[in-house]
Amino acid sequence: MTSIDTEGVRVTALAAGRVSRLPGWFVILWRNRKCRIGLVMLAAFVAVAVLAPVVAPYGPRVDEFAASTGPSGAHWLGTTARGEDVFSQLVYGARTSLVVGLVAGLLTTVIAVAVGLTAGYLQGVVDEVLSFFINLGLVIPVLPLMIVLAGYAPVKGLGLIIIVITVTGWAFGARIKRAQIITLRTRDYITAAKFAGDSTARIIAFEIVPNMISLIVVGFMGSALGAIGAEAGLAFLGLGDPQTTSWGTMLNQASLGGALTTGQWAWLVAPGLVLALLITSFTLINFGIDALSNPHLRED
Amino acid sequence: MALLEVRDLSVTYSPRDSAAVRAVDRVSFDVHEGEFVGLLGESGCGKSTLGTAVLRLLDRPAAITGGSIRFDGRNVTTTPEDELRSLRWVDLSTVFQSSMNSLNPVITVRHQFADTFEAHPDAFGNKQGKGLDIGARAGELLELVALDRSVLRRYPHELSGGMKQRVALALALALEPRLVLLDEPTTGLDVVVQRDILDRLRELQARLGFAVLFISHDLGTVMELADRVMVMYAGEIVEDQPAAEMVTRHLHPYSAGLLGSYADPRDEVVKVEFIPGRPPDLSQPQQGCRFEPRCPVAVDTCRTVHPELLPAHLGEVRCLLVEQATDPRAVLDKAAALRSRDQVFAAGAEARIAAEPVLVMDGVRKVYKTRRGLSPTVTTAVDGVSFALRPGQVTALVGQSGSGKTTIARLLTGVERPTSGTIRFKDTAVDQLGRRALRKYRRHVQLVFQDPFSALNPTRTVAYALSRPLRNHLGMNAAQARTRAAELLETVGLSPAEQYLDKLPHQLSGGQRQRVVIARALAPEPELLVADEPISMLDVSIRAEIVALLDKLVRDRGIAMLYITHDLLSARLLADEVMVLNHGVMVERGPTLEVIGQAKDPYTRTLLAAIPRPGARQLT
Structure with a gap:
């Protein structure tokens, strides 16, 4: 992540975009084979999540089937201890994971960008104060904090999980963005914008942010990835919202319902496997994003 | 048989997003043992690509697409990478423009030398057996490039740019190579430092007898140093003559x-x-x-x-x-x-008539206090400087790096306030401006930057860059700003303007970018222009063009200009008055021809001596 050429990215993206009709950044991502696989995988997950009612044979909470059965024609991955269809839960669970990834990833990125940019651009006292909070966010052990927040919060639900993940996850991104803006703010074109009479807000939004897009995207991907994992982890520990179907709660229930002892491997393995696949797709896409921020990786 | 034989060499860049470019086109030349050969050309003519090809360091999307390179009879074009390693640095070493950044920041200079000797156990240093005293040998090498032995214990960040470049040169000579490839080894350094390194290089070359392929766009330097000069244009060699002949009896237009x-x-x-x-x-x-x-x-x-x-x-x-x-x-x-x-x-020699000054700096002093450890350090960056800038006139401010030139520019533009003394712009006291007043003041004072590559935002079009000052300072709407932006482009010689308005900076050449930077500075109709080395990053062949443009604009529009530079030639061309600054004190001041013609201050003399004079070596 050192010395990313964030200024060059937009330029090459614009150049690449001119050749074909697609947006330039997409062309670069699509060309990378690993990234292409990741994009296809992610697209499949999104499609399944959006079309969940069509794909899933039953509702995720319908518990009218025989409990704890193995895979069969009617129930591809068997049923839970409460008599729910595992495959349907798996399909609906994709929604939770993606929503958490998207929303928590976005929130984290927004906070990180706002704090990082303000601290890095203004410097002085503002920077001292904000950096203090960034450092605080970095040194506090995340997992215990998550567990405490999730465990003792008066309300339960997906919203709470997203907030917990955001609160614990923004600091690292903010630190990186602060570092990047400190190098960008000394560029001559920033001085030129000041002499052109532009306001600070405008300089940040129009002169600096466009040169950091790749870093922001990388940050978003990282946060979304972390959020998906964190949600599954919290849910597995039983701190999730029992009313939501997610892969984490499925794992949690599978372990509570004694899936291993009853030999229902599918119930246990399936949620873990799709989770791993989703995370893999993000990682593969990140290879393409590397190419986006480093022109040398692009000629393969 | 020559040491380096290049025959019909072609190098093609074939990037995925654009058409293939044949940057080097069937080039053939020889470099003989102990010969100093200069390779000249504007940026983009393929000279660096040729150099990289000779080292076989080309990276995708560039590749050798034809011809051969023979070094000491060995065909370098087909040698496997593993065998090349024993050749590189031992027989064929290099110093790049950015070589100073190639030193590893976490190890000492001594360690860098040790690494080099270790990587080539069979090469020179270890010929006498295992007992090579790295410290002694590295010390010798540093003395060759006029550095003290104590530098061995230092880390790269403790050295100045010039010192780092000398270390890079010493490293390149460490294994007594037979050919050293120098790719703009001094560009970006202070002119005096540059001069010093190049003089030393020539001396070493004569003494140690290695061959040099010296790549540069700075023809003056090359002609002074080299035995033979090759001129490259658009991927081809267009002329190849002994240096002395090249100066007086070159043939190609x-x-x-x-x-x-x-x-x-x-x-x-x-x-x-x-x-x-x-x-x-x-x-x-x-x-x-x-x-x-x-x-x-x-x-x-x-x-x-x-x-x-x-x-x-x-x-x-x-x-x-x-x-x-x-x-x-x-x-x-x-x-x-x-x-x-x-x-x-x-x-010419004529002086211009004095007008009422637009800006007066009087007895200005700027002191910086830095606290490092227990004792605070006080640095006087500018000490008792007074001068006046007049409309339609150019005042050149000359001085070494660190002499306080930039501080004066910062004081003038209101970025910093003087510790004592006054700065007046017409009736405004610049040293007492508040935030809002400062913004108004900047309508009248604009900057032309040194580096046209960082002065324009890579993500913003030319029209956007030009429209900001117009909209902020002159209150124009979007349509008016665009029309005016087009007019400004025409003024600075970018015509037809429609062709340039929607371009991004990377689509323009260095000279074109600098024109856009100048257009942007002119946009709010300023009365005062501060130009900080506006031509030092440009190709020598287009410098005069930009100087001519600045001159015309200043005279036609009655703008007062402060021209900060190292380069006495451009100061002579452009300025009416020259001020020489040394350690924050103004040591010399007066009409340009007088100051330059009868330089009294030792620094001014050093600067004069640093100006390359093609042919000077041959004549003396």
Whole structure:
């Protein structure tokens, strides 16, 4: 992540975009084979999540089937201890994971960008104060904090999980963005914008942010990835919202319902496997994003 | 057999997103044992690509697509990577422009040398057996490049740019190579430091007897140092002559154009020329002579017949006219006569009439206090400086790096306030401006930056960059701003403006970018322009063009300009008055010709001595 050429990215993206009709950044991502696989995988997950009612044979909470059965024609991955269809839960669970990834990833990125940019651009006292909070966010052990927040919060639900993940996850991104803006703010074109009479807000939004897009995207991907994992982890520990179907709660229930002892491997393995696949797709896409921020990786 | 034999070498860039470019096109040349060869050309002519190809360090998307490179009889083009490793650095080493950044920041200089010796156990240093004293050998090498042995214990960040570049040079010589490839080794350094390193290099080369391939766009330096000079244009070698011949009896019109950029600033009348236009786009097939569109003496056949590199005089030339003429020099004499007036920029000896000053700096002193450890350090950056800037006149501010030039610029533009003394812009006290007043003041004071590559936001179009000052300072709406932006582009010679308005900076050449930067500075109709080394990053061949543009704008619009520079030649061309700054104190000041002609201060003399004078070495 050192010395990313964030200024060059937009330029090459614009150049690449001119050749074909697609947006330039997409062309670069699509060309990378690993990234292409990741994009296809992610697209499949999104499609399944959006079309969940069509794909899933039953509702995720319908518990009218025989409990704890193995895979069969009617129930591809068997049923839970409460008599729910595992495959349907798996399909609906994709929604939770993606929503958490998207929303928590976005929130984290927004906070990180706002704090990082303000601290890095203004410097002085503002920077001292904000950096203090960034450092605080970095040194506090995340997992215990998550567990405490999730465990003792008066309300339960997906919203709470997203907030917990955001609160614990923004600091690292903010630190990186602060570092990047400190190098960008000394560029001559920033001085030129000041002499052109532009306001600070405008300089940040129009002169600096466009040169950091790749870093922001990388940050978003990282946060979304972390959020998906964190949600599954919290849910597995039983701190999730029992009313939501997610892969984490499925794992949690599978372990509570004694899936291993009853030999229902599918119930246990399936949620873990799709989770791993989703995370893999993000990682593969990140290879393409590397190419986006480093022109040398692009000629393969 | 020559040490380095390059035959019909072609290098092609084939990026995925754009058409293939043949950056080096069937180039052949030799470098003999112990010979100092200069390779000249504008940026983008393929000289660095050629150098990288010789080292076989080309990276995708570039690749050697034809020809061969033989080093000491070995074909480097086909040698496997593993065998190359024993060749590199031992027989063939290099110093790049950015070599100073190639030192590993986490290890000491001594350690860098140790690494080099360790990587090549069979090479020179270890010939006497295992007992090589690294410290002693590295110390010797540092002394060669005029550095103290104590540098061995230092880390790269503790050294200045010039010192780092010397270390890089010492490292390149560590294993006593037979050929050293130098790619703009001093560009970006202070002129005096640059001079010093190059003088040392020439001395070492004569003493140690290695061959040098010296790549540079700075023709003055190359001609002074080299035995033989090759001029490259658009991927081809267009002329190859002994250096002494090149100065006085060059034959190719392009060489003549390059040489025209030099003059002695002490002359009564100083005249420099520039070559209009840009090198051709090599992704298009080329017909005829590649220099034809910019050539002042081109004839019809030049457009259709591609000339070959043929023997002429003492070397080789690629020009149809030279080929056909019985007296090749006549061609150039004709060229000199044909060169139109806008290609020549001259400064006479006359002084201009004084006008009422627009800005007055009086007894200004700036002290910086830094606290490092327990004792605070006090640095006086500017000490008791007074001067006045007048409309329609250019005042040059000359001084070494760290002499306080930039601090003066910062004080002038209100970025910083003086510790004592006053700065007045007409009736405004610049040293007491509040935030809002400062913004208003900046309408009248604008900057022209040194580096055209960082002065424009890479993600914003030319129209956007120009529209901001127009909308903020002059209150124009979007449509008015666009119209005015187009007018401004025409003013700075980018026409037709429509072609440039929606371009991004990377689509423009360095000179074009600098024109946009100048246009942006002119946009709010300022009365005061501060230009901080506006031409030092540009190719020598287009510097005069930008100087001419600045001169015209200042005179026509009655702008007062502070021109900060190292370069006495451009100061001579542009400025009415010169001030020399040394350690924050103004040591010399007066009309340009007087200061430069009868320099009294030792620093001014050093600067004068650092100006390359092609042919000087041969004459003395």
